[in-house]
Amino acid sequence: MIQIIAITSDNKRKTMKSIDEVLDGDYQWWWIDFNNPTDEEVKQLDTKLHFHQLAIEDCILGQQRPKMDYYDDFSLIVTHTIGPVSFDQHEINVFIGDQFIVTFHKDDVPEVNQVWNMAIKQEDMKDWDIYRIFYEILDKVVDHYFPIIYQLEDSINLVEDNPEELSMNVLLEQLFELRHELLKLRHAINPIRDLVYRILNSSHLQGIEDRREYFADIYDHLLKLSEMVDSNREITNDIRDNFISLNSYQQNKVIQVLTVITSIFAPLTFIAGIYGMNFVNMPELEWHYGYYIILALMFVLSLAMIMWFIKRGWFG
Amino acid sequence: MIQIIAITSDNKRKTMKSIDEVLDGDYQWWWIDFNNPTDEEVKQLDTKLHFHQLAIEDCILGQQRPKMDYYDDFSLIVTHTIGPVSFDQHEINVFIGDQFIVTFHKDDVPEVNQVWNMAIKQEDMKDWDIYRIFYEILDKVVDHYFPIIYQLEDSINLVEDNPEELSMNVLLEQLFELRHELLKLRHAINPIRDLVYRILNSSHLQGIEDRREYFADIYDHLLKLSEMVDSNREITNDIRDNFISLNSYQQNKVIQVLTVITSIFAPLTFIAGIYGMNFVNMPELEWHYGYYIILALMFVLSLAMIMWFIKRGWFG
Amino acid sequence: MIQIIAITSDNKRKTMKSIDEVLDGDYQWWWIDFNNPTDEEVKQLDTKLHFHQLAIEDCILGQQRPKMDYYDDFSLIVTHTIGPVSFDQHEINVFIGDQFIVTFHKDDVPEVNQVWNMAIKQEDMKDWDIYRIFYEILDKVVDHYFPIIYQLEDSINLVEDNPEELSMNVLLEQLFELRHELLKLRHAINPIRDLVYRILNSSHLQGIEDRREYFADIYDHLLKLSEMVDSNREITNDIRDNFISLNSYQQNKVIQVLTVITSIFAPLTFIAGIYGMNFVNMPELEWHYGYYIILALMFVLSLAMIMWFIKRGWFG
Amino acid sequence: MIQIIAITSDNKRKTMKSIDEVLDGDYQWWWIDFNNPTDEEVKQLDTKLHFHQLAIEDCILGQQRPKMDYYDDFSLIVTHTIGPVSFDQHEINVFIGDQFIVTFHKDDVPEVNQVWNMAIKQEDMKDWDIYRIFYEILDKVVDHYFPIIYQLEDSINLVEDNPEELSMNVLLEQLFELRHELLKLRHAINPIRDLVYRILNSSHLQGIEDRREYFADIYDHLLKLSEMVDSNREITNDIRDNFISLNSYQQNKVIQVLTVITSIFAPLTFIAGIYGMNFVNMPELEWHYGYYIILALMFVLSLAMIMWFIKRGWFG
Amino acid sequence: MIQIIAITSDNKRKTMKSIDEVLDGDYQWWWIDFNNPTDEEVKQLDTKLHFHQLAIEDCILGQQRPKMDYYDDFSLIVTHTIGPVSFDQHEINVFIGDQFIVTFHKDDVPEVNQVWNMAIKQEDMKDWDIYRIFYEILDKVVDHYFPIIYQLEDSINLVEDNPEELSMNVLLEQLFELRHELLKLRHAINPIRDLVYRILNSSHLQGIEDRREYFADIYDHLLKLSEMVDSNREITNDIRDNFISLNSYQQNKVIQVLTVITSIFAPLTFIAGIYGMNFVNMPELEWHYGYYIILALMFVLSLAMIMWFIKRGWFG
């Protein structure tokens, strides 16, 4: 679907659906939104808007890194959004020229819709221009990363505190997933951060200069996001190392129990085995107190063993 | 609560509570402190002081990184303090203009109170100006990080020396907490460090030039703090690796004990089992010295085993 | 084999096999391709084309990193391709002068063949020049890295999901191989990335300026490739750490089973051993309910043991 | 104690103890050494020499990083020495002005004493000036780090070779200490290295220019020291990883022994247990060769077990 | 030993042994080689050639990092070679002035000898000058690192493939040695790489400009060497991690065998122990089929156990 907002020289807003209409008219500036466009509509990037072949290719193929490319009469900016639950990544391509902004996205992305609705609800468009549209979209894109990281932080805390007392292999599996998602976030956020840094320092986008504070504010958020991702990766690192350490500590304890039990009963069972032998000539068997002497001996022996293990700290 | 200090052209200090009063008067410079302000008071940032909307947003929302933003007629500096026990983070926002300094903090922070009391006790204000106020606050903020790190270092030493002989899983839990707190400290200190570096090299804050040595001294402390945090993180790393190594070494020893005990008694118990069988025709059972021969055999066998284990170094 | 395309001043294309022919003729520009050349043909780099001795050495010896060297009247660019299955690395050496491009490769590489066929099929050569040839080759080289990484990503997913339920040592072996291949890819891709960055910013290759967008597009792909390699190395890292953690967790479980079994049966077997002794005077043996009392004792004892282990969570 | 060397205009050396005397006299340049000064003496930094308050604070408080601060009429340089056995760190503060060098240290440091004695023994002072004094002190400070690292390298080699056959937990404890000391060294050496780099490139210390080679030589040594520390940290890393690997390998071997022993004797002991049962009707017990048949069976069974373990490589 | 080549103004070569002779003569340029010099010969660096005291110190003491120092009338370049088997490091010091090159090395190094022999065999010296000598030596030094790395790569492959089926502790020991040698190589190669980079960009060595391609070729090789070392360190890292993982996996398997054996035989042996007790009143003992019933019970029990273990995957 193609949607167009065009602003007249006296700041009136018109909406239309045909690119020809806006190009033929006499407008101050216009915004063309390609939302999940048909193949026919995609072709108009070339036939009507005459964008460079490489820029159009980037739009169609997708799988670009967030980036900014300068062409003779426009700049192409590619940025990414991430869906809150599925972690699906969507691309938004923005063409900025002297009089136009063109947004192109294969999926229906809420960030662009929000800005569209803001613009439509405006009574007067005199505070708006191309760069205002661009700022609002970028601002929404970046803001939407925060709830995603907060959600991941909650999940990390759940793994750390483990209120449902899940077993360690389940926790490790969850941790692995969380790390994977943090990695995806890092590969989405850091290039956008570097992109906004370039936008701030670019001489090609003259309209930025008047809105410097606004784009600097977005850059601020991206720095914060980038630090949160790094910090959370490091925390998951620590949690996993902690799990492994604790597991190893518990294993040590279990093996100590095994060794204590074995060390106490192996000699006792051996002694009982000796007097269970059927030799004809075993004088102790006929002693009147033989049985009691042996029981006492076993008792003393096991006591000595236990003392030794207590001294070694294996009864902790 | 809003508190104001205003300085007259002959360096006299007046205190007041109304922003209108200071703006209408004829003062050399003034300091407005928003300490845990009410919603009504917060609105005056906009209605009376006419700060930029983005700057006011940063104050109200909080959760900013330490940073410095330049606006047309003022600069906004955001810095963090950390409470000594709870590790709670508080934000201090400082607006600096030609004639004013405005501090804004949602919590009652001791660093600002100390400077307020210093200023109030001063007989003559001729050595003071806006940048002196700013320097004193920043100096207190940075100085307060030192006892926090010293306290963490003491805790790390306690974990390493373990005078209360806590078990290893408790120590690992403590170490994990300490690492987490060091991480928080790093994410507080390093951005302040970078911020002070920018302040030192900023051309927007002209009053810094006359107090260069003072701000350089703060920067020095931040470098020292940053190194202490990194160094302590690395030490906790080493302590944990050491714990894991020692745990693994001890486990080895325990398993050796288990193996030695099993290896000695398994064959002996087996031999006793053989002569405990009830076959009718077992000639050894009827030998006169059968019992003694078997006992001797067992003795020799266990001796040989022990020798072999001693040779292998398993009796260390 | 030596193949030559030469373009006349009216953009006609001629193909020939002799270097003398092209040098003696009056052509606008020409492309000489040394494809798996004989020793005789290699010598013509020196005798006919008079390239610098060091440049010729690099071609003949191979084992160069991807790089660009400037000589007085030409530039030498070395780049690598990697075969899809064998991971064999091949070198393509490209000499670029004012009127010529010379490609030299010891193996028959598909990337050059594709461009050759493109050029041959062209009706009119007026859109082509030396840098177009160079761009097309480089573009093919870089594009061919994508399927290789996709293939590695599929293999990594197979190791992670393990649908064939292979044992962990087989998976670890596969992971080790995958990491090795990722390392090889990194050492191929990163230098090419840095090389294209240099080409983009080089003042020696004047023809680049007109095709800036095209080479920037290649650079973009190389950034993407480089990030994919790094990201996949990190994922293999996480997978291996996960395997090790899970292995250690399972071992813990196995040892708990061993300890539980041993702890229950060692005391029971010892008690049975006691009443298997052959002492003449053992009053319990003659009690009418002695046997049942002992059986009950054993039952209670094992129940107590099991309760204790359940409380410890060893029956998870 | 305060010691002073003052040089007259004809390069004669005078020594004195009173700062007033040197300031009132007519000297070319002078060196004032505060060696472990009393509180009274410390005050003279302010009352007599009029240094900046922040510089004096740095001296008195200590705990500074190695650094250089520029003030209006002098520079303050802080550097560290480390004692050879105790690893105690001492600070040397050096004030350099147009006509004076002032050294301030709370402890009696051998590096300064050596230079003092060199200067005192000199017949003619015409080759000496303020920067010569400074160079000689810095040179001694840096040279004294070498024997400390050599000593650590010897200790690391002792841990690696383990000639006294200490147990692994003792070695790990030693390694941990060595790593800690290397960390301390790094935090002493790297800032001095960066400081000397700044001194070499400073425009504030004009006397450096004439002695460039000398200070570059010190910088060289600091680069070497820094690399030695990093390299040794990496080696201790490898040693510890090696210890852990070997420990894990040995544990594997011990557990194999345990498993072999258990696997052989558990079935044998079970069989013996069967024929130790007291059932009235057990025909095998009455067979004439029953006992021998069972012994043979046991022999065959244990042989089969041993074969299986040999095949599995557990008898390595 | 001191050897001298001196070139006359008509490019004739003379060889001599006395420094006086070359300095007194009228030569275009000369090369003085100090090969393992006597103390007497070393003194001539000062008395005859008047080099700076610090430069001479560096030669005599050795233990320098590869580096380049500028003095008023010459530059000193220090570089390292490594012997192929022993990994002994040797230093070559090169002094370059307007008319002379002086090489100084305490050991007889093949790299210098090769260049000497090349120069001696030359018929005409008109293509040679000071920088040609320097280039040839540096080229040999760098080329000699390649076989050393190839040899290490072979050793690493041997450890990985383990054709002699060495035990893991032997392999780990070898790996540790290999890592140590790679570390030594890195500390030799990286500073030389940085040194050649500085040489390429130095304005002090004017003769470099004419041979830029040659020194760039050396730099190329050093980049390649540096990457090979880093890559091989990373591969040894992976090999060791793989060993540890496999060891841990095998241990898991061994412990499973132990647990299975114990779990099967512990209950069986206990049951046999029960019916080996000597109570007077044990009715089962007198049942006609008691023995067979118990045997059947044991069979069923062990079968159930085995089924459970198979289900758990412990018979893999």
Ligand SMILES: [Mg+2]
């Ligand atoms: Mg980052």
Ligand SMILES: [Mg+2]
């Ligand atoms: Mg970061």
Ligand SMILES: [Mg+2]
């Ligand atoms: Mg960041």
Ligand SMILES: [Mg+2]
């Ligand atoms: Mg960070």
Ligand SMILES: [Mg+2]
């Ligand atoms: Mg970490």
Ligand SMILES: [Mg+2]
């Ligand atoms: Mg960690």
Ligand SMILES: [Mg+2]
């Ligand atoms: Mg830091």
Ligand SMILES: [Mg+2]
């Ligand atoms: Mg630092």
Ligand SMILES: [Mg+2]
């Ligand atoms: Mg550091």
Ligand SMILES: [Mg+2]
């Ligand atoms: Mg750091």
Ligand SMILES: [Mg+2]
């Ligand atoms: Mg470390």
Ligand SMILES: [Mg+2]
């Ligand atoms: Mg570590």
Ligand SMILES: [Mg+2]
């Ligand atoms: Mg690399």
Ligand SMILES: [Mg+2]
């Ligand atoms: Mg990369």
Ligand SMILES: [Mg+2]
């Ligand atoms: Mg990267």
Ligand SMILES: [Mg+2]
């Ligand atoms: Mg990257």
